[in-house]
Amino acid sequence: MSVTDELTGPGKPSFHLEEMVLNMGPQHPSTHGVLRLVLHLDGELAVSVEPVLGYLHRGFEKLAENRTYLQYLAMLSRLDYLSGSFMEWSYVRSIEALMNIEVPKRAEYIRVIVSELNRIISHEVAIGDFMLNLGAVTPFFWVFRDREDVMDLLEMVTGQRMMYNYMRVGGVRWDLPEDFEAGCRKFLKEYPAKIDDYEQLITDNEIFISRTLGMGIIKPYEALDYGLSGPNARASGVDWDLRREVGYSVYPEFDFKVPLGQHGDCFDRYKCRIEEMRESVKIVEQALDAICDGPVNLKLPPMLRPPAGDIYRAVESPRGEYGVYLVSNGGLRPWRLKLRDPTFSAISMIPKLTAGNKIADLVAIVGSLDLLMGGVDR
Amino acid sequence: MSGVTDFLTSFLPGFLLALAVIAASAVVFPFLMRRVWGFMCDRLGPNRVGPQGLLQPFADGLKLFVKEDVTPSQAHKYLFLIAPAVALITPMLTQVVIPFSDNYTIANLNIGLIYLVAVGAFSVLGILIAGWASNNKYSLVGGLRAAAQMISYEIPLILNIVLVALLTGSLSLNMIVGAQETVWFGVVQPLAFIIYIIAGVAELNRTPFDLPEAESELVSGYNTEYGGMRFAFFAALIEWGNVTVWAMAGSTLFLGGWRGPLFNSPLWLAVKVGIITLVIIWFFSTFPRLQIDQLMSFAWKVLIPLSLLNVAVTSGFILLWPENFFLPTAIFSWSSIALFIILFPSVIRKVLLRNRLRLLATRKMTTVISGTGKGGIRS
Numbered sequence: 001m002s003v004t005d006e007l008t009g010p011g012k013p014s015f016h017l018e019e020m021v022l023n024m025g026p027q028h029p030s031t032h033g034v035l036r037l038v039l040h041l042d043g044e045l046a047v048s049v050e051p052v053l054g055y056l057h058r059g060f061e062k063l064a065e066n067r068t069y070l071q072y073l074a075m076l077s078r079l080d081y082l083s084g085s086f087m088e089w090s091y092v093r094s095i096e097a098l099m100n101i102e103v104p105k106r107a108e109y110i111r112v113i114v115s116e117l118n119r120i121i122s123h124e125v126a127i128g129d130f131m132l133n134l135g136a137v138t139p140f141f142w143v144f145r146d147r148e149d150v151m152d153l154l155e156m157v158t159g160q161r162m163m164y165n166y167m168r169v170g171g172v173r174w175d176l177p178e179d180f181e182a183g184c185r186k187f188l189k190e191y192p193a194k195i196d197d198y199e200q201l202i203t204d205n206e207i208f209i210s211r212t213l214g215m216g217i218i219k220p221y222e223a224l225d226y227g228l229s230g231p232n233a234r235a236s237g238v239d240w241d242l243r244r245e246v247g248y249s250v251y252p253e254f255d256f257k258v259p260l261g262q263h264g265d266c267f268d269r270y271k272c273r274i275e276e277m278r279e280s281v282k283i284v285e286q287a288l289d290a291i292c293d294g295p296v297n298l299k300l301p302p303m304l305r306p307p308a309g310d311i312y313r314a315v316e317s318p319r320g321e322y323g324v325y326l327v328s329n330g331g332l333r334p335w336r337l338k339l340r341d342p343t344f345s346a347i348s349m350i351p352k353l354t355a356g357n358k359i360a361d362l363v364a365i366v367g368s369l370d371l372l373m374g375g376v377d378r
Numbered sequence: 379m380s381g382v383t384d385f386l387t388s389f390l391p392g393f394l395l396a397l398a399v400i401a402a403s404a405v406v407f408p409f410l411m412r413r414v415w416g417f418m419c420d421r422l423g424p425n426r427v428g429p430q431g432l433l434q435p436f437a438d439g440l441k442l443f444v445k446e447d448v449t450p451s452q453a454h455k456y457l458f459l460i461a462p463a464v465a466l467i468t469p470m471l472t473q474v475v476i477p478f479s480d481n482y483t484i485a486n487l488n489i490g491l492i493y494l495v496a497v498g499a500f501s502v503l504g505i506l507i508a509g510w511a512s513n514n515k516y517s518l519v520g521g522l523r524a525a526a527q528m529i530s531y532e533i534p535l536i537l538n539i540v541l542v543a544l545l546t547g548s549l550s551l552n553m554i555v556g557a558q559e560t561v562w563f564g565v566v567q568p569l570a571f572i573i574y575i576i577a578g579v580a581e582l583n584r585t586p587f588d589l590p591e592a593e594s595e596l597v598s599g600y601n602t603e604y605g606g607m608r609f610a611f612f613a614a615l616i617e618w619g620n621v622t623v624w625a626m627a628g629s630t631l632f633l634g635g636w637r638g639p640l641f642n643s644p645l646w647l648a649v650k651v652g653i654i655t656l657v658i659i660w661f662f663s664t665f666p667r668l669q670i671d672q673l674m675s676f677a678w679k680v681l682i683p684l685s686l687l688n689v690a691v692t693s694g695f696i697l698l699w700p701e702n703f704f705l706p707t708a709i710f711s712w713s714s715i716a717l718f719i720i721l722f723p724s725v726i727r728k729v730l731l732r733n734r735l736r737l738l739a740t741r742k743m744t745t746v747i748s749g750t751g752k753g754g755i756r757s
Contacts, residue, residue, distance in 0.1 A: 022515045030594035044519070044670055133594045135585065135667025141419035206727070207586055207666050213734045359519070359595050360669045367594075 019047055026055045030133045030363045033373035035347070039362070046362050049354045051347050056377035064337035069095060069169065069304040072334070077163040079339065080375035083122040085115045086317035087324075087339070087375070088167040093248065094313035094326045095169045098306040101298065107171035108250045109291040110157075113184070114166060115315075116280040116287070117154055120191075121147045122318035123231075123273040123280075126370040130270060131202060133367030134211055139202055146194050149187050156180050169304060171297025181288060188285050195277055203271070212266035216353050216365035219264060226352075227345040230320025231272040232369055236264030242316035254286045266368035273370070276318075303332055319343055319370055341375035392484035396470050403622035404614035405435045410652075411659045418663040439614070445606035450513060453603065457511035462604070462611035465504020469619030471497045476626045477552050478644045479636050490551035491543055494627055495536050501581075501620060502528040505590065508612070509600035520599030523670060524583060524590035530677040531580040531587075537685035538570040538577070542631045544692055545707070555635040564632035566704050569688055569711040571632040573681055575657065578624045580673070582617070584658050586665035587673055594667075625654035688714075 025036035034055035040047045060079060064072050076091050077084025089111060096103060128143035151161045156177050158166040166173050202208055218228065223236040233240060241258040243251040259275035261268025308330040314323035320342025327336040346369040354362040409424070413431065416423025425431035449458055475490035477483040487493050502525050509521015543549055545566060546557040554563075564571040580587035591599030601612040629635060629650035638646030668676070691710055695703040718726075 020515055029597060041515075041519075044523075131666060135588065135592060135594060136665060138415070138419050138663045141421060145420050201664070205664075205666065206730070207668055209731070210672055210734070211666060211669060213731075358670060360589070360592070360667070363595050 025052075030367065032129060032366075032371050034377075035366075035371060035373055037350070037362075037366070039359070041359070044358045044360075046354060046357055046359060049351050049362060051350050053344075053347065053373075054377055056373045058378065060378035061337050061339060064334050066333065068302075068332050069306070069334065070302060072337075073167065074163075074165045077160075077165055078374070079378060080317070080319065080322070080341065080343075080372055081162055082125050082372055082374075083118050083318045084162055084164045085111075085118045085166060086315050086322050088164065089115060090313055090315040090322045090324045091326075092167045092169050093315065094311050094324045095304065095306055097313055098309060098311045098326065098328060099169070099304070101170050101300075104171055104295045104298065105250070105292055106175075106294040107296045109287050110172050110176060110296060111167065112250055112254075112287045113176075113284050113291075114154065114157060114164070114172075116284045117150050117184075118164075119280045119318045120277050121150045121154075123277050124150075126273055126318070127198065127202070127270065130266075130364075130367040130370070131208075133363045134208065136202070136205075136208070139198060142194075142198065142201070146191070149191075153180065153184055153187060156183065168297050170300050171295070173297070175296045184284065184288060188281050188288075191281055192278060195274060199274060203274070209267065211360075211364055212270060212368070214263065215266045215361055216357075216368060217263060217265050218349065218353065222349075222352070223264070226349045227342075228320065228349065229342045229345070230317065231269055231276060232320065232342075232346055234258065235261030235268035235272045237261060242314060242321060246314075248313075248315065250287070250290075253290060254283050256283050256286075266364055269368045269370075273318075305330060305332060314340065317342065319372065319375070320345070322375075339375075339378060341378070343369075343371050343373070344376045346371060347376060392474060395478075395484060396473055399473060399622060399626075400466075400469055400615055400619040403618045405439075407618040407621065407655055408438075408614055409435045410655070411662070414656065414659050415663045418660075435614075439610060442610040443607055447606050447608065450603050452513045454511040454513065457507050458603075459608075461504050461508035461511055462608045462616065463504075464507055465501065465616045466611060466619065468498060468501040468504070469616065469623045471500075473623045473626060475551050476623070476630055476647075477555055477635055478647065480642065483552060486550070486552060488548075488550045491539055491549040491554075494551075495532075495539060498623075499532055504616070505583075505600050508604070509590075512600070512603035514603050516596040516598070516602045517600050520590045520592075520596045520602070523596075524600060526670070527583070527587065527589060527673060528581055530674055531577045531681075534573055534577040534677060534681035534685045535581055537682065537689055538574045539631065541567055541570045541685075541689055541692055544689070544696060545704075551630055551635075555630060555637060558634040558637060561704065562632060562634045564634075566708045567632070567688075567692070567711050569714055570685070571628075572715070573685055573688075574628055574632065575654070577677075577681055578628065579658060579661060580677070582620050582624055582658075584621070585662040586668050588667060589670055589673060592667055621655060621658060622651060625651040628654055 020041040022039045022041050023036060024039055026034040036052040036055065038050040038052060040049075060075065063075065067075075073088060073091065076087040079087050095101075124143035124147045128140040131137075131139040154164065155161050157180060158164040158173070160166075218232070218236045220236045220238050223233040223238050228236070228238075229240065237260055239258065239260055242248065243256075244258055256279045257275075259272050259279065261272050306326075306328045308328055310325065310327040312323055312325045314321045316322075321340065322342065323340030325338040325340070326334055329335040349369070350366060354365050357365065409431070412434075413423040413425075423431070424434040427433040427437045449455060472494055474484040475487050475493050477486070505524040505528075506521045509517045509519075509524065512518075542554060542563055545563055546554045548554065548557070557563075583590045590596075591601065596602070601609060604612055626647060629647060633650045634646075636642055636644050636647045638649075688711070692703075692707050695706045695710070699706065
């Protein structure tokens with residue numbers, strides 16, 4: 001029962017009370033881009049929350065139908081601009097599966113290295129933004145400082161800091177540069193200590209614990225009902241990671257854990273991301289050890305013509321399952337391309353998760369879901 | 379004739395000094411905060427304007443000064459315009475009772491403490507007016523949060539000021555400084571000093587209690603609609619002016635004011651204010667923000683009972699040993715802090731965590747859905 005009901009029931013003096021409608025976003029410090037939340041406020045309480053999407057719509061799926069397969073690759077890292085390599089990967093995987101292409105082993109290792117490094121920087125931004133939403137500003141600068149090291153490595157490999165355009169059908173664009181391995185190993189050696197630093201600043205903080213523990217609980221069946229994936233689902237105890245379940249690329253060769261949460265609250269979602277960063281470091285280390293010589297891509301004609309048919313391929317991105325559903329009619333361009341972005345599922349969870357919470361908790365929950373509008377609005 | 383003389387000799391210098399203190403704090407502290415916080419974030423902070431960026435506050439001030447003075451069309455015009463001035467009254471008025479040296483206080487009142495508390499309580503008024511008059515939903519929520527928070531934290535703040543009055547036996551701030559000739563009250567009563575700092579940080583809406591202007595929630599809180607010089611009033615003069623006056627009062631009450639080792643000078647007051655401000659900056663760069671109900675329960679369930687206990691015990695000591703009560707008070711205060719430091723990691727934290735987990739257990743998940751586990755290692 002809300003305050004409004006208590007004051008305006010039968011036999012009570014008549015007040016003119018109404019809920020305050022507040023448009024949080026699309027321009028707001030804590031909506032991560034252009035998510036708009038329509039809040040109905042009863043004092044500090046958000047009685048209902050309704051997300052409004054579409055402020056970043058760029059017509060990605062339609063544009064795919066007017067471009068050749070290779071041309072469209074450059075656009076994919078612009079979808080989810082914090083983890084560009086993953087959407088590229090799931091796109092080239094779907095084409096490779098459709099054309100029955102065997103990718104050279106070295107290329108697969110390089111893909112894993114680039115993508116796991118990318119996962120690290122994506123999780124760093126997620127944690128920094130989450131802490132920014134909770135009102136702690138320093139962690140944001142710390143993660144951006146350390147993110148810079150990874151970005152330098154990725155720039156060394158791909159030539160770009162964020163929009164990689166590195167994956168190719170049948171491999172990757174070019175081989176790793178000579179000094180990459182040394183730089184990468186140096187980073188991997190130093191990095192776990194930096195994660196410990198974050199944990200010291202954030203995880204041990206009494207205020208952080210009191211703000212996040214038990215806040216915004218997602219039960220495992222709810223996570224499945226809403227189609228959550230990635231750390232958001234794993235924090236709820238859904239033991240599902242495509243890297244292990246599907247075992248695409250060379251992931252079955254690596255020894256890594258899939259961190260799970262116990263309660264499905266904001267704290268677990270944060271903790272899952274921290275642990276995944278540690279696991280990513282391990283995976284990159286193993287990949288650097290195991291990497292073999294050989295070609296990094298196949299000589300394919302620039303005008304690809306996958307056979308007619310449809311296929312769905314997905315990869316495990318930092319935000320969950322990035323899927324590409326590709327329908328080809330045997331022509332030069334995709335006949336239809338459907339992109340699946342896990343953030344969309346996470347946003348559909350917001351009204352259920354946040355209704356009845358205070359504004360501060362709402363912001364915390366939205367931050368913990370690691371939303372990125374670039375992939376949702378496409 | 380004497381009115382004119384009074385004005386020239388008493389009012390005008392005091393007014394100018396008060397203004398100078400506020401203006402100096404608005405110039406020094408925002409800059410200090412940005413550089414020190416930048417250092418804590420492992421970056422440089424503003425260092426382009428002038429040597430080491432020292433002229434940055436003047437550049438900012440000039441920029442804000444030449445900006446257009448915008449009043450939202452739907453705002454309550456007069457209240458909107460007058461709110462920064464109302465809010466500035468508090469730091470201007472409260473600091474007149476702070477003694478600067480042995481023989482100079484702007485207004486040497488024998489009820490200085492009561493005056494400090496009474497006028498200090500006005501600080502919420504300007505913020506509330508600003509929040510309401512802006513006719514902005516974020517501002518309104520921010521203003522109401524400020525009202526609730528500042529009234530709650532006034533109480534532990536006052537209780538600890540009462541302790542100082544108990545230790546001194548006087549309400550005059552000059553007497554209080556005089557009583558600290560041998561030992562600072564911060565040493566006799568560190569518990570009171572710590573609670574004074576915490577409650578003060580909340581009273582001043584600084585991190586981790588900066589809910590009225592919580593950026594990630596309320597954009598900028600009560601001053602969202604303000605721009606240009608009026609924003610500079612809120613963001614620099616009033617915020618940092620209040621911080622300065624609170625730190626001045628804190629150093630007068632607990633750290634011996636202008637008294638210091640080696641020599642006595644107003645310089646010591648400035649140094650102590652700077653150190654207390656650095657503590658605020660340190661808080662700012664470390665803590666996330668509390669939630670409004672946690673904030674309230676922290677005031678009413680932790681700080682106020684603790685302060686009341688402290689007042690009761692200290693009063694008891696004064697009754698028991700009217701001649702020499704400093705030593706038992708100090709022993710009680712230090713040992714309670716030591717107890718807290720010893721107990722916090724091992725006991726208090728665990729109890730807090732267990733309570734939270736017990737709360738969670740009522741909503742505990744029953745099933746953990748597992749995958750097929752083809753590759754890798756199950757965790």
